[in-house]
Amino acid sequence: MSLIDLANPTRFLALTQRVLPWLAVATAILLAIGLYQSAMAPDDYQQGATVKIMFIHVPNAWLSMFVWGVMSVAALGTLVWRHPLADVAAKAAAPIGAAFTFLALVTGSLWGRPMWGTYWEWDARLTSVLILFLMYLGIMALWRAVEDPSRAARAAAILTLVGAINIPIIKFSVDWWNTLHQGASVIRAGGPTMDRAFLIPLLVMAVAFSLLFLTLHLAAMRNEVLRRRVRTLQMLQATKQAA
């Protein structure tokens, strides 16, 4: 079975039904390992134990941007290649990405209160992530505004691609502006400047969260495919009753 067979929704449902339990187990195991390593990590010399919010905050932030990237690729799949499952992928990813962004903002805010003395600051990084959150909500609103899913798909795809400009802005905002938020310490030219004791748990948590996204995304895509089948059946029944 080749990759192209995945484009068939029935095959997709069959494959994900087999794969999803394993993915869920792998996610749970990696999350357990990551949380254990985070708990065992040393205290920071300045921040004490508070630094451990980083192990939740940073993976959420990374994933909030990654999910918009996934949605952009799905948008290209809809507009350029007319892939049958691309719009299902885009619609399923939006609420998950919004949740990651919201968690990144909340955990960051809780971290900021003891560290910076404030729950919120209008600096470039926080503002651009807030704008990303608003754009996620806008995409979700657009999906629900149009009745026909395939038409909503193309409208949402265009808006996703237009909003993709925000992702590099978020990434480089700490370089381009004077921000309260610290600069990049992991994904930067010259390699990570974080000590191994913190970097390893952080990367494990990042992989765990990515697996979590994959699991939730595939499950949401299954739900969306089934939802559309229910809608089609309801419409068929309505026309049959009318006839």
Add this chain to the structure above:
Amino acid sequence: MTALAALIRRDIRIALRAGGGAMIGVLFFLSVVVVMPFALGPDLALLKRIGPAILWLGAMLASLLTLDRLFTADLDDGSLDLIVMSRTPLELSCAAKALAHWLAAGVPLIVATPIIGILLNLDAAATFAVALTLLVGTPALTFTGMIGAALAVTLRRGGLLLAVVVLPLSIPVLIFGVAASNAAIEGPVSFGTPFSILCAMALISLVVGPFAAAASLRQGLD
């Protein structure tokens, strides 16, 4: 007369007629700015300090409100289908419509700025700075807003969705517009830095806006 020039002329004529969007935008701008001192208190020093921000907010909200008219009137009388089906590239037609909309609804805002600036105790230099940033910023707002207007055109009550979609895209224009105005009035930052970024945003929106709007119209009308 070429098709695009005819389209621009038609849009400006419709906007300037009664029921068009031209003067109502200025009236809304005036209303927003007048209401602000009632909420903030009549402290003239405070109003002078945040005057550029109030003017920019008023202009952004006024242009957001008039964006609804960009495509809906044409959709209602069927001319939008003709524009989409014509031989002129739809991207150019969208750009022409946005240009006409800016001439009819955006330029009056810029002209009204010095008069309304007096209400906020702004001096001539400050008002000129705000007007200059608005001159560059209102096209950026119009062309970016056109994307949302095209997305929302086929929805029946799409007005609020339009605002929700357009607002995050307009925030950077607002940030740099106010930064440029404040830099011209006071502050160590030179006017040129935020102003050049504002110009860059306007130029980008001149290109990206018509393409995104045309794609949205095509998928929305078929």
